Amino acid sequence: MKRLHSFILKSFLGPLAFTFFICMFVLLMQFLWRYIDELVGKGLEWTIIAEFLFYVSATLVPMALPLAILLASIMTFGNMGENYELTAMKAAGISLQRIMKPLIILIILISLGAFYFSNYIMPVASLKTTTLLIDIKKQNPELILKEGIFTNDLPKFSVKVGEIDKNTGMMYNLLIYDHRENLGNTDVTIADSGTMVTSKDKLTLNLTLYSGNIYQEVKQKPRNRNKNHPSRRIKFQVFKQNISLPGTDLKRSDENRYKNSYRMLNLKQLDQQEDTLKFKLDEDKHIFAKSLSSKYFQKEPRNLLQDSVKSVLVKQKILDADSLFSNLSLLKRQTTISYALDKGRKTRETISRKNNELSAQVKWQRKFTNEWHRKFTLPFACFIFFFIGAPLGAIIRKGGLGMPVIVSILFFIIYYIISMTAERFSKELVIEPVWGMWMSSLVVLPLGIILTYKATTDSSVFNIENYIDFFKKINPLNLFKKKDA
Known part of the structure; x- marks a missing residue:
């Protein structure tokens, strides 16, 4: 039995690790697709991006782990059923429960680890992810100029370039609005051509303009926007100016500002x-x-x-x-x-x-209650999905990434839709938090019990011929034929 248990564990651990990393990769790509605009063009170092992706990956474990267990269990028992290994074990007098015993112990340990992860590691990962994402959003983007479009990436300036020579870097037909005084469009510069060069430390932008005019409105206090004010025009052949840049170093905010949120506890x-x-x-x-x-x-x-x-x-x-x-x-x-x-x-x-x-206070309090129940729904979901995947794989007897993937995704989508809908009802005070957070598990649990029973009794649940024969028996035409005979 030790060799048999070792064989079953090896057959399960390989697909589990493979499917877990596949699920993490897919979910991480989905997250990046959602927040790609916040990351691109910010001049972030690769260490910052790697740190951010590491924390994000930790927050995606509650979705990836149950799906990976479902996929791995279907693949494992599907492969053994397709290769007639389950048949050989049952012929030797070994029941399905004894075959599943080492994996049940493993899933219990994984569920306990998932609870520990959800209670102690997930709050820290959520805090790090939220804080770092807010800091990245506040980071000023790199200056990217496009022809014929106003660019506001330069702090306190709005720049429009008519044409850019990609070989020399010379820009033509420049229009620059200076908003450093916060008085509106009172300082406008128009130039025929010019260059913008960033210093080596990326803290200063050296602006050189050729053949243009500067239009400035004379400051008056108090300033009345409804009346005309005197202005002056400065004509130049060469105009140079150094503009301070905020730099590319990410400014970290204090994590204590967000540590009392419900996801960080x-x-x-x-x-x-x-x-x-x-x-x-x-x-x-x-x-x-x-x-x-x-x-x-x-x-x-x-x-x-x-x-x-x-x-x-x-x-x-x-x-x-x-x-x-x-x-x-x-x-x-x-x-x-x-x-x-x-x-x-x-x-x-x-x-x-x-x-x-x-009502707003109650809804905010309800989020804490939902998060409390979420700490237990993750390990319970891992346990349930194993008892769905293992008997399902033994019934369909198909391994690989074809049928198991389709069936797993179908079950997971049903579970996820029920979970999100019930949780939304709980947040809107329609149902109690217990029902809102446990509704999906209560719906899927009877399915796992039925499939385990069917797999234990060798019931042909997915045998299409049985359903075809059943409908043939209840066909009204066959009943009329019998009466005529």
């Missing part, structure tokens, strides 16, 4: 943050209810005269609202109704506005 921190949010929400509800009640429903007397009137009314026991209202004159009745309607509208607007604020 482990289970213990999520519990603490969720308790804090619940306490704050309950406190806001209590304060609002108290202020609303004292402001609109229990209005206190404003002076001593009202106190005396109230005491007299209490003694005479005529505090009935209907009787008080009926004793008023018509004009006072109309005034009272108008006043009550105005107070009612204001109360409704106040309640509606506060309800939106409280």
